[in-house]
Amino acid sequence: MSENSSLFSADLAGVVVGETAISDVQGDSGLLSYRGIDINDLIGTPFLHVAWLVIFGDWPTEAEKRNLRTFMCDHARLTHPEQDLLGHVPRDLHPMLMLQGVVPLLQMPEEETLGKGLDAEHGLFIAAKISALIAAHYRLSQNKVILHPTAGKLRHDNFLTMFHGKAPSREQVRMLDAAQILQMEHSFNAGTFAGRVCASTLAPVQSSISASIGTLFGRLHGGADQAALEMAMEIGSPEKAEAYVQECLANKVKIMGMGHREYRTVDPRAKILKPMAMELCTDPESKNLLDTLVAVEAACQKEFGSRGKEIWANVEFYKGAVFHSLGIPTHYFTAMFAMARVFGYVAHFLEFRQDNCLIRPRAAYTGKPTAARDQSAA
Ligand SMILES: CC(=O)SCCNC(=O)CCNC(=O)[C@H](O)C(C)(C)COP(=O)(O)OP(=O)(O)OC[C@H]1O[C@@H](n2cnc3c(N)ncnc32)[C@H](O)[C@@H]1OP(=O)(O)O
Ligand SMILES: O=C([O-])CC(=O)C(=O)O
Secondary structure (H helix, E strand, C coil): CCCCCCCCCCCCCCCCCCCCCCEEEECCCCEEEECCEEHHHCCCCCHHHHHHHHHHCCCCCHHHHHHHHHHHHHHCCCCHHHHHHHHCCCCCCCHHHHHHHHHHHCCCCCCCCCCCCHHHHHHHHHHHHHHHHHHHHHHHHCCCCCCCCCCCCCHHHHHHHHHHCCCCCHHHHHHHHHHHHHCCCCCCCHHHHHHHHHHHCCCCHHHHHHHHHHHHCCCCCCCHHHHHHHHHHHHCCHHHHHHHHHHHHHCCCCCCCECCCCCCCCCHHHHHHHHHHHHHCCCHHHHHHHHHHHHHHHHHHHHHHHCCCCCCECHHHHHHHHHHHCCCCHHHHHHHHHHHHHHHHHHHHHHHHHCCCCCCCCCCCCCCCCCCCCHHHC
C-alpha cells in the first residue's frame, strides 16, 4: 500500500485483518458459533470433543476420542523436571504471569502420537500442562502437595480434584465443562490476534500461546473476570450498586464485565452463564455476590440508557460467580479462562500457518523530524 492510501486505526475496531473458519461472532444479533454450530448446541457435549472440533474442524472419531482423552490425562501429570521448574516460581506470582512464563519453558514431546502433525501435538500438550500447572501452582501457594490426574476421569473432574484435593460433584463438573466450552474460542479477540501475530513470524506454538496468555491477562480483556467479581465484593450488597455505577460513570471509570467491542446486544455467553450462576449461588455469601452483580447490570442498563447508550454484560460478568461457587479464588479466574481458550489459540495457530504471512502494520511517525545529515563528514 502506498503512503497516501494508508488506513489509520489505532484500535483496529471494525477493520478486517484476516479470514477464519473457526468461529463466527455475530455482534449485532448476539450469536456465536464454533465451526458452524451455535454455542447453545455445544453445551452438554464432552469438553474434549468440542476442543477437537474447534481445532480440527470435525468431530473426533471413536479412536480419536480415546487417544485424545488418554493423551490429555497423561500429559496433565507434571514430570519431576516440570515440578522443579514450578518450584522456582514465586508462590504468590499471579497465575497468569506464571503461565505466560512457564509455557515456553516446557520440553515439547518429540514424537507424534495423535496423527495430526507436530504443531497440533505440541499445542494439545501445552493445553494439558496448563491445567496441571494451574492446579499445582495453587497447591504450592497453599503449602500443599501437588496432586496428579487419575486415568479414565474427565478433564475437569481431574482438574477440580487436583486443585482442591477432593473430588467434585457431577454437577460441578458439568458446570465447569459448560463454562469452559463457552470460553474456548472467540475469533480475533486481542489474545488470539496477538498469538496470530506471533505465529506470523514463524515462531513456535509455545511462543504464540505465551503471547496470547500475556494479552489475555489485562482487565480490558480476560482479566475482567477477576475484576468484575472483585468489584461485586467491593460494592458489598445489591442496594449499593446503583450509587457505585453512577460514581463510576461520573468519573469515567469502566465497569468491569460490561461492554464489548463486537456485541451490540447481550453477549450470548452471558445469557447462558447468568442462569448457571443463579443455579449454583445458593449459599448466603455467593447469593449476595450474585444479587450485587444483577443489581449492577440493572443499574448499568438504567444509567447507560439515560445517556442514550446500550452497554451489555459480557462473558466475564457472571462467569466469576460460577467460578466462585466452585471454590476458585478470584486471582485464578483468568488462568482458568486461558485453560479453555488455549484450544482456540491452537486452532488459530494451525489455521494461520496454513497460509502464513508476516503481520506488520505501519505507524504514523509523530516524533522529531529527521535531522539533515552532515554530508561533509562522509
Ligand atoms: C473476554 C473479553 O475480553 S470481554 C471484555 C472484557 N472487558 C471488560 O469487561 C472491561 C470493561 N469494558 C470495557 O472496557 C469496554 O467495553 C471494552 C474495552 C470491552 C470494549 O471497548 P470499546 O469497543 O473500545 O468501546 P469503548 O471503550 O470505545 O466504549 C464506547 C463507549 O462506551 C463506554 N463504555 C464501554 N464499556 C464501558 C464500561 N464497561 N463501563 C463504562 N463505560 C463503558 C465508553 O466509556 C465509551 O464511552 P464514550 O463514547 O463516552 O467515550
Ligand atoms: O472478542 C473479544 O474481543 C473479547 C471476548 O469476548 C473474548 O475473547 O472472548
